[in-house]
Amino acid sequence: MNKEENKIQDEELQNNTVEVQDENALDAETDAMISRITELEAALEASEEKVKEQQDSVLRARADVENMRRRTEQEIDKARKFALERFANELLPVIDNMERAVEMADKQDEAIKPMLEGIELTLQTMKSSVEKFGLKELNPHGEPFNPEFHQAMSIQESAEHAPNTVMLVMQKGYELNGRVVRPAMVMVSKAASGNVDEQA
Template sequence: MSKELDQAATEAEKVIDTEINADEASLVDELTQANFRIEELEQQLAAEQAKVAEQQDSVVRAAAEVENMRRRAAVDVEKAHKFALEKFVNELLPVLDNMERALAGTSPTDEATKAVYEGVELTLKTLIKAVEKFGVTQVDPLGAAFNPEHHQAIGMQPSEDHPANSVMMVMQKGYMLNDRLLRPAMVMVSQGK
């Protein structure tokens, strides 16, 4: 009986070993499948994180673009406000020139033209003050160094009274609107001695 018991014990051990090996194999299969699933989930997570990063970058770029558009629009509005009067002022420049010519053609000491001179002078001063309120300034460079950005040279003449490359005569004053040149001053430049 002992042999039978030993044999039964051996068979039981074999069955147990087989079941343990089957359980171990099953556990190994489950662990392998779990590892495969974990790797798959990690890849999906990495892909989703990349999408999120891409979308965040897209949102940041869109916000920057909107901010740039706002800035450009603000600059355009500012320029429109600053230079809206440009066409109107350009239409007034010949009026200012004609009033200055009228002053040059009359004399404050001549009784016949004294009243006209005073009236034109007062009107010219009032008009100049009015346009100065809106950012218009005169460019009257008599005696100053020639500046090609603000002056238009009509010609050059030798002169002992004026240094070389200085404005010796202004034929027509120039005008600026908020530091933008509307019309250059037309000048005669000295060549010096």
């Protein structure tokens, strides 16, 4: 029986050795798999980070393109609106001189009536032409003084006008598409000194 017991013990020992070897091999495989999984997770995390960075880059590039498109549209719109500004500034003295010629002409003199009619017709044609392109006349007689549109050349006491009212327009102003190209030169009223309660 001793031999048999020894044989059984040897077999058990061999089985245990094989099991330990199998367990060690399994542990080594498991460790290798865990290591590989860790590597793959790190690579996946790095790839996800790159994708996020690229998505952010794409979003920033889209925003930059959109901003550039919007700025370009605004600049083109401004250029369209105010392309005539220099031309209008050169044309305004001509309109002023034609208006003065009409005002100063002797309307009773039959000899110059045809010429005066021609000047008036030319002036009206010129005014209607520039109005089509957004040039608008500022003639603020009787309106409250507004420093955005008017330039006060003098201030005078007046009992007939409310204080801070445009009494006289010395030179008409003009705006181009809502932007003042020349303010109206005006005389502004102030309260007559006898009407002011200085003790108040």
